[in-house]
Amino acid sequence: MPITVSQALMGLAGGVVSALLFAAILGGGALGAPLLLLSPLPIVIVSLGWGSLSGVIAAVAAAAIVGGMTAPQLGFGFLLLSAGPAAWYGHLLGLARPREDGGALEWYPLSRVLASMVAITAATLVIAGWLIGLDVDEMSASIVDTIRAMAPGETDPLPERELMIETTRVYVRIMPVTTAMLWLSVMGFNIWLAAKVVKVSGRLQRPWEDIANAVALPASFVPVFAAAALAAFSDSPLGLAAGSVTGAIGMGFALQGLAVVHVLTRPMAIRPMLLGLLYAFTFAFSLPLLVLALAGMIDAVKDFRQGSRPRAAGG
Numbered sequence: 414m415p416i417t418v419s420q421a422l423m424g425l426a427g428g429v430v431s432a433l434l435f436a437a438i439l440g441g442g443a444l445g446a447p448l449l450l451l452s453p454l455p456i457v458i459v460s461l462g463w464g465s466l467s468g469v470i471a472a473v474a475a476a477a478i479v480g481g482m483t484a485p486q487l488g489f490g491f492l493l494l495s496a497g498p499a500a501w502y503g504h505l506l507g508l509a510r511p512r513e514d515g516g517a518l519e520w521y522p523l524s525r526v527l528a529s530m531v532a533i534t535a536a537t538l539v540i541a542g543w544l545i546g547l548d549v550d551e552m553s554a555s556i557v558d559t560i561r562a563m564a565p566g567e568t569d570p571l572p573e574r575e576l577m578i579e580t581t582r583v584y585v586r587i588m589p590v591t592t593a594m595l596w597l598s599v600m601g602f603n604i605w606l607a608a609k610v611v612k613v614s615g616r617l618q619r620p621w622e623d624i625a626n627a628v629a630l631p632a633s634f635v636p637v638f639a640a641a642a643l644a645a646f647s648d649s650p651l652g653l654a655a656g657s658v659t660g661a662i663g664m665g666f667a668l669q670g671l672a673v674v675h676v677l678t679r680p681m682a683i684r685p686m687l688l689g690l691l692y693a694f695t696f697a698f699s700l701p702l703l704v705l706a707l708a709g710m711i712d713a714v715k716d717f718r719q720g721s722r723p724r725a726a727g728g
Contacts, residue, residue, distance in 0.1 A: 416464070416466045416467070416470075419463070420463045420464055420466060420467045420470075421467070421470060423459050423462075423463045423467050423471075424459055424463070424466070424467035424468065424469070424470025424471045424474065425470060425471070425474050426455075426459075426471075427455040427456055427458065427459035427467070427468075427470075427471035427474075427475075428455075428456070428470065428471040428472065428473070428474025428475040428477075428478065428496075429474065429475075429478065430455040431452050431453065431454075431455045431456050431471060431472075431475035431496065432452075432474070432475045432478035432479050432482070434448045434449065434451050434452040434454070434455070435449055435452040435475070435479050435491060435495075436479070436482055437449060439482075439483070450599050450603075451603065452475075452491075452495055452496075453495050453496065453498070453499035453599075453600060453603045454499075454603045454606060454607055455471065455475075456468055456471045456472050456475065456496055456499040456500050456503065457499050457500075457502060457503045457603055457604055457607035457608075458607045458610055458611055459471045459503070460499070460500055460502075460503025460504060460506075460507065461503050461506060461507060461607055461608060461611045461616070461617060461619075462611040462614060462616035462617070463616070464507070465500070465503065465504040465507055468499070468500035468503045468504060469500050471496070471500065472492060472496035472497050472499065472500040473492070473496075475491065475492075475496045476488045476489065476491050476492035476496050476497075479491045490541060493537050493540065493541060494537050494538070494541060494596070497537075498530075498533050498534070498537065498600065499600070499603065501529075501533070502526065502529070502530060502600070502604055503604075503607070505521050505525070505526050505529060506520075506521065506526060506604070506608070506619060507521075507618065507619065508520065508521035509521065509618075509619070520619050520620070522627070523622060523624065523627040523628050524627060524628055524629040524630070526604075527601075527628050527629070527630060527665060527668070527669075528630055528631060528634070528665075530597060530600060530601065530665070531597065531630065531634070531661045531662055531664075531665040532661075534593055534596055534597045534600065534657075534661040535593060535657050535658045535660075535661035535662070538589065538592060538593055538596070538657040538661070539654045539657050539658070542589065542650075542653055542654065542657065543650070543654075547650075547653055549582055549585050549586060549648055549653070550578075550582070552585050553578045553579075553581040553582045553585050554578055556581050556585070557574060557577045557578050557581050560577070561574065561577075586648070586652075586653075586656070587656070588656075589645075589653050589654070589656030589657040589659075589660060590645065590656045590657070590659055590660035590663075591660060592657070592660065593656070593657045593658075593659070593660030593661040593664065594660040594661070594663065594664040594667075594702070597660075597661055597664045597665060597668075598664055598668070601668060605624075608621075624672070625672040625675035625676050626672070626676060626718055628668065628669055628672050629669055629672075629712070629713060630662075630665050630666060630669055630709070630713050631713065632713045632714050634662050634665070634666070634713065635710050635713060635714065637658070637662060638658075638659065638662040638663060638666070638710070641655045641656075641658035641659040641662065642655075642659045642663075643655075645658075645659045663702075663706050664702070664706075665709070666705075666706040666707075666709030666710050666713070667702045667705040667706040667709060668705075668709070669708075669709030669712055669713065670704070670705030670706055670707070670708035670709035670710075670712065671691075671705050671709075672709075672718075673708050673709065673712050673717050673718060674687075674688070674691065674705070674708070675688070676717075676718050677717065677718075
């Protein structure tokens, strides 16, 4: 289906806004990081409201602008990690086919969208790490030397530098895990917010679904998570790649566990307070994510929600 002028213009506009949100981090300030995390939002909005081709135009335009403002490598990284996946998720959410019984359209399942998000988050972060040549020792030493150069006074003794490097190595080692967890949750929030915006505008073609009942990962992801978690203990490049896989799948199951809590607490009068406390503790301490991920894994196998939504492929 050929693209119209209005769709092309909206795609370009979405790309410009996305690039400007990304550029906020370059100017520094307190709003830089939050605006950066919202950079996929215009692309998803354009894709959901004006079609997949508009989303592709927005993604390419945003990456080109970012590359022009900074460096081509950064533009490609933005396309790989943010703009491209955002356009793809918008495309998946817009997929539909006629039902065999001639009824309403059958839309691409949210469970498969979540599975795609997990897989793409892990894959793109692994590719990005491979392209930049991530090395634990080199990065740890570089971070420590930068901190020491910024510190006032005389240079610290060598033993203290070595101690700082060993401490920094711990954070560098878990960085693939935490980055995957953060970026999957950020993408999920942007998709939800974009759908809300497009729904309010009246351009959302897809019917609004019961998200808490619809999202689920395949049960086959459980052994993959276990294998990746074991491999992530290695200091090798394979261990770093496994860390991205562990973080992405673990966060996916945590979101599924959160959906389980939403469903099971619906009959409770104190549900708003319980959910508020859960979100607050999760945001403040992150530890509830471990319990939520475990609940999500068990739900993938046992189905706590009692078959109230289509199971994910392989689940």
